[in-house]
Amino acid sequence: MKNGSLFFLGLFAALGLAWVGIVVSSNAQIGSLAGYYDDTDSTSYPARPSGLAAQGALVYKDLGCASCHTQQVRRPGFGSDQDRGWGERQSVARDYIYQTSVQLGESRIGQDLTNLAGRKPSAPDQDDLLHMLYQGQGAMPSYQFLFETHKIQGEASSEALKLTGKQKPQSGFEIIPTTRAKELVAYLLSLNTTYDYPEAHPVAGAKGEGEK
Amino acid sequence: MTHASTSPSADSADQTPAESTGRYPLLYLLGSSVLWLVVSGVFALITSIQLHTPSFLAECPVLSYGRVRAMAETSFIYGWIGNVGLGLALWILARLSGEKLRGANWVFVGALFWNLAVTVALGGLALGDLTSISMYQLPSYVQPLLFCSYGGIAVAGLLSWTGRRREMMFASQWYAIAALFLFPWLLSIAYVMLECSPVRGVLQAVVGGWYAQGLWTLWIAPLALTAAYYVVPRMSGKVIPAYDSAALGFWTLLVVGGWTGARHLIGGPIPAWISSVAIVMTVTLVFHYIVVFLNLRMALKGGSLSLGFVAIGLICYVAGGFVDALTSMRAYAAITQFTVYEDAQKLLALYGGASMMFFGALYFALPRLKGAAWSSGALIKGQLILSAVGILVTVLSLAAAGLVQGNALADAKVNFSDIAVQMRPYLLVASAGQFIILTSSLLLAVNFLKTVITCCCKSDSSKEGALAS
Amino acid sequence: MSNSSHNDSRFERAANDDAQVLDSHEKALGPQKDDAGNYNLRPLLMLFLLSTFVLFAATYVNRYSGHYSASIYNETALPHTGAEVVVKADPVAAGKKLFNSPGACYSCHQPNGQGIAGVYPPLAGSEWVTGSEERVVRILLHGLKGQVTVSGTSYAGAAAMPAFGTAGYNWTDEKIANVLTYIRQEWGNKGAVITADAVARIRSQAGDRKEWSSTELLQIK
Numbered sequence: 001m002k003n004g005s006l007f008f009l010g011l012f013a014a015l016g017l018a019w020v021g022i023v024v025s026s027n028a029q030i031g032s033l034a035g036y037y038d039d040t041d042s043t044s045y046p047a048r049p050s051g052l053a054a055q056g057a058l059v060y061k062d063l064g065c066a067s068c069h070t071q072q073v074r075r076p077g078f079g080s081d082q083d084r085g086w087g088e089r090q091s092v093a094r095d096y097i098y099q100t101s102v103q104l105g106e107s108r109i110g111q112d113l114t115n116l117a118g119r120k121p122s123a124p125d126q127d128d129l130l131h132m133l134y135q136g137q138g139a140m141p142s143y144q145f146l147f148e149t150h151k152i153q154g155e156a157s158s159e160a161l162k163l164t165g166k167q168k169p170q171s172g173f174e175i176i177p178t179t180r181a182k183e184l185v186a187y188l189l190s191l192n193t194t195y196d197y198p199e200a201h202p203v204a205g206a207k208g209e210g211e212k
Numbered sequence: 213m214t215h216a217s218t219s220p221s222a223d224s225a226d227q228t229p230a231e232s233t234g235r236y237p238l239l240y241l242l243g244s245s246v247l248w249l250v251v252s253g254v255f256a257l258i259t260s261i262q263l264h265t266p267s268f269l270a271e272c273p274v275l276s277y278g279r280v281r282a283m284a285e286t287s288f289i290y291g292w293i294g295n296v297g298l299g300l301a302l303w304i305l306a307r308l309s310g311e312k313l314r315g316a317n318w319v320f321v322g323a324l325f326w327n328l329a330v331t332v333a334l335g336g337l338a339l340g341d342l343t344s345i346s347m348y349q350l351p352s353y354v355q356p357l358l359f360c361s362y363g364g365i366a367v368a369g370l371l372s373w374t375g376r377r378r379e380m381m382f383a384s385q386w387y388a389i390a391a392l393f394l395f396p397w398l399l400s401i402a403y404v405m406l407e408c409s410p411v412r413g414v415l416q417a418v419v420g421g422w423y424a425q426g427l428w429t430l431w432i433a434p435l436a437l438t439a440a441y442y443v444v445p446r447m448s449g450k451v452i453p454a455y456d457s458a459a460l461g462f463w464t465l466l467v468v469g470g471w472t473g474a475r476h477l478i479g480g481p482i483p484a485w486i487s488s489v490a491i492v493m494t495v496t497l498v499f500h501y502i503v504v505f506l507n508l509r510m511a512l513k514g515g516s517l518s519l520g521f522v523a524i525g526l527i528c529y530v531a532g533g534f535v536d537a538l539t540s541m542r543a544y545a546a547i548t549q550f551t552v553y554e555d556a557q558k559l560l561a562l563y564g565g566a567s568m569m570f571f572g573a574l575y576f577a578l579p580r581l582k583g584a585a586w587s588s589g590a591l592i593k594g595q596l597i598l599s600a601v602g603i604l605v606t607v608l609s610l611a612a613a614g615l616v617q618g619n620a621l622a623d624a625k626v627n628f629s630d631i632a633v634q635m636r637p638y639l640l641v642a643s644a645g646q647f648i649i650l651t652s653s654l655l656l657a658v659n660f661l662k663t664v665i666t667c668c669c670k671s672d673s674s675k676e677g678a679l680a681s
Numbered sequence: 682m683s684n685s686s687h688n689d690s691r692f693e694r695a696a697n698d699d700a701q702v703l704d705s706h707e708k709a710l711g712p713q714k715d716d717a718g719n720y721n722l723r724p725l726l727m728l729f730l731l732s733t734f735v736l737f738a739a740t741y742v743n744r745y746s747g748h749y750s751a752s753i754y755n756e757t758a759l760p761h762t763g764a765e766v767v768v769k770a771d772p773v774a775a776g777k778k779l780f781n782s783p784g785a786c787y788s789c790h791q792p793n794g795q796g797i798a799g800v801y802p803p804l805a806g807s808e809w810v811t812g813s814e815e816r817v818v819r820i821l822l823h824g825l826k827g828q829v830t831v832s833g834t835s836y837a838g839a840a841a842m843p844a845f846g847t848a849g850y851n852w853t854d855e856k857i858a859n860v861l862t863y864i865r866q867e868w869g870n871k872g873a874v875i876t877a878d879a880v881a882r883i884r885s886q887a888g889d890r891k892e893w894s895s896t897e898l899l900q901i902k
Contacts, residue, residue: 001364004295006375007386007389008393009465010463011389011393011394012393014430014463014467014469014470015394015397015398015426015430015466015470017467017470018422018426018467018469018471018473019401019422019470021417021471021489022418022422022470022471022473022486022489022490023401023405023415023419023422023473024472026415026482026486027411027415027418029483029751030413030414030415030482030483030751031411031412031415031747032412033412033413036569037855039853042782045491058457058532061342061343061344062340062341062342063273063278063279063340063434064276064277064278064279064281064282064342064344065277066278066279066344067277067281067282067344068277068278070550072480072481073752074412074479074480074546075479075755077546077588078542078546078549078622079480079550079621079622080621080622080623081546081547085622090481090754091217091480091481092481092754093413093414093481093482093483093751094413095481096413096414096481097412097413098413099413100410101343101344101410101416102414102416102417103344104414104415104417104477104480104481105344105550106346106476106550106554106623107550107551107554108550108551108617108621109263109552109632111628121497135268136266136267137629138266138628138632139263139266139632140266140630141262141266141267141270141276141277142267142270143270143276144270144271145271145272145273159636190228192418198752199752199753199754200754211230226694226695226698228699307699308699308702308703310700378703378707380706380707382702382703382706383706394776408870423780442702445697445705445706446695446696446697446699446702447693447695447696448696449696449701450696451696451705451706451708451709452706452709454723454727455706455709455710456709456724457723457724457727460727460728460731464731481754483747483749483750483751483752483753483754484745484746484747484753484754484755484756484758485742485746485747485748485750485753485756485871487756488741488742488745488746488747488756489742489746491745492737492738492741492742493738495734495737495738495741496734496735496737496738498734499730499731499734502730503727507783516690517690517693532768542756548897553746575693576693577697579691579692579693585689585691585692585693586690586691586692587691588691589690589691591687592690592691637685642777680692
């Protein structure tokens with residue numbers, strides 16, 4: 001290797017080819033996916049997140065929730081994602097088109113949250129999630145900085161957490177979720193991928209593993 | 213074949229114009245790298261403890277797991293690897309050019325702002341400006357600064373290369389130039405596609421994966437190999453075996469590396485072809501690792517502490533490549549994906565592979581740059597032993613924890629909350645390993661500080677004496 | 682290493698200098714001695730090895746790329762190879778959605794198909810639902826008004842069944858076929874599938890008209 005300009009050209013081509021081959025081509029392919037309009041219920045899927053949920057997505061991102069939680073369900077044969085009730089079908093690209101900052105995640109110290117609000121038979125509700133955030137559970141730390149302890153003035157707040165045992169605040173005080181906590185929970189409750197897209201159907205006769 | 217006994221070094225202090233011109237900027241780069249290494253070690257230890265004891269520091273939002281993890285990664289990659297890799301690459305390019313280091317002042321200014329950018333990035337991460345994209349945990353406002361300051365540093369390397377006395381290029385020069393040239397492209401493309409006009413949906417993950425794998429194969433690995441390919445022939449005095457295949461190994465890394473982007477998206481919500489391409493490219497990359505092993509195997513004979521570091525680095529680098537190829541296959545990925553096994557792989561490559569090569573070259577470079585010996589030989593030996601033990605303990609325990617986690621996750625009958633309990637003993641060992649690694653980094657920091665301070669005090673009066681010892 | 686005896690670990694002496702490194706490696710890439718016993722097989726072997734990797738890569742991608750289709754997420758699947766049969770939607774599932782869509786069937790006939798005693802007749806176990814497809818399609822297309830007897834109980838006709846055909850909600854043939862197939866196979870009903878073609882045929886036969894009465898319908902077999 002003595003020819004400097006040829007060497008540079010090689011470097012540039014190496015990077016450029018990979019970029020075109022992976023990034024540009026996949027962008028051309030799925031970069032402008034539209035929602036799927038279902039004629040039978042006259043609705044387009046996925047649903048756009050509400051304003052509060054969009055705010056909550058920012059809280060999710062800034063606390064780094066994605067370092068423990070994934071948001072992608074794999075098809076049967078890849079782990080037990082669906083057997084654990086995390087979703088009834090595999091996640092597809094269309095699920096994410098309206099998320100401003102996609103949080104696929106790379107680690108499952110915590111559970112997968114793709115379809116948290118659509119889980120069957122019972123999905124957690126706002127109360128469950130607020131309690132889990134306040135108390136922590138298993139490998140999940142408590143996020144008490146998302147809550148405030150107030151002195152009860154007059155009537156107790158309807159938003160106050162109903163806690164028992166050691167975590168119960170001293171009498172005369174109550175624990176109220178902050179706006180951030182409420183946004184985060186609204187976001188978590190917007191995670192719902194129950195709608196079945198045609199491309200998410202597993203193909204018959206191909207349930208086995210990919211490897212030879 | 214040149215041999216040491218027949219042709220000793222011209223100058224016993226091994227000084228060239230590269231040292232006299234580049235001394236202060238390069239020492240600044242190396243010094244700040246060591247500081248970041250210690251900082252990232254502390255963060256890594258905190259996250260490691262939080263994995264088995266979630267309540268550790270949990271009441272403080274700044275030190276919540278997600279943020280500390282991001283800070284550990286950013287200070288390690290952009291603080292430690294960025295500084296040490298660029299510092300060594302500039303030094304090696306200047307020495308091989310046979311000329312002085314041109315643009316040394318620009319290097320100094322660039323390095324100053326680079327470290328400022330890393331500091332601001334850490335502050336931003338602590339306050340929650342995360343991207344949640346692995347290896348790209350950079351708040352959007354530091355990237356222009358990183359980009360510009362990088363220009364100041366890298367331009368000196370390019371000048372050294374274009375102004376080289378000999379037309380030929382040695383392997384270290386290929387790798388160094390490739391790394392210097394490709395990083396700004398990677399960073400700016402990722403910046404445009406993720407921050408300026410973000411791509412839609414899962415493509416963000418594709419771009420993020422492309423950047424992360426590109427950063428490893430096109431920047432970190434070439435910087436580490438720059439150092440290794442230089443130290444091995446210098447210390448052994450022999451020609452690199454199978455040197456005619458080295459170019460093949462180089463181009464394999466460069467051409468194939470950028471395609472491995474979707475390596476961590478196997479089974480994910482992207483069309484199958486994207487991950488299939490990543491799998492075959494990761495497997496093909498094994499060829500590169502074979503070539504590197506054939507080339508650098510002389511390091512395994514040892515004989516010096518610098519070579520000892522490079523030898524461990526070589527073993528980890530090659531082992532990491534093989535493990536990477538294996539776990540990219542879908543059948544294995546289904547188990548190891550989303551587990552701490554991937555943390556073990558990252559540690560094996562980034563710390564065991566790249567960093568150990570940097571340590572070897574750092575121990576070789578500093579006495580020449582400073583014109584004085586290291587303050588303590590025992591501390592060097594201590595770091596070698598501790599870092600080797602630390603890598604072994606941490607990588608093995610994390611890998612074991614990851615396999616336990618992966619198998620438990622794959623079995624729907626295992627209660628999810630039991631998985632953390634099953635992993636706990638291994639994670640405790642991993643924390644011990646992280647502590648050993650941090651201790652080894654501290655030994656380096658102490659030795660570095662003592663060397664620089666002593667030799668600054670003595671530099672006028674007893675420089676000759678220090679060299680003679 | 683020959684000079685390791687004077688090698689201090691605090692300042693490890695190099696075995697050569699930069700120029701020697703460059704020299705020796707330039708020579709290593711230049712023409713080598715080509716003596717008979719000195720033939721080096723390794724460069725050839727390395728090329729062979731690289732080709733093996735490339736061959737593997739090409740074969741694998743060719744097999745597991747799903748023909749680079751944007752909608753193939755399972756790498757073992759191929760587009761246009763028998764997969765088309767599977768993509769067909771399930772009429773019962775689609776019909777269930779329609780039945781329960783806002784303001785539709787369920788609001789009168791109830792999600793359990795039992796209706797409301799005395800006002801809305803049940804669909805579960807109803808001979809009108811599971812019987813002749815000619816009648817049930819007509820009821821849906823044009824509506825039903827007046828007295829009707831279902832499963833032996835007489836309903837005086839306090840409420841009328843609205844039309845879902847052109848005169849009413851204007852559902853497509855396919856939607857009507859789906860929802861009818863659903864009610865004919867749910868709640869223990871065991872009626873045959875109704876196809877969109879059948880609905881289209883009856884729609885064109887009957888033309889535009891107002892609600893049927895039960896006596897009119899009973900004349901149709």
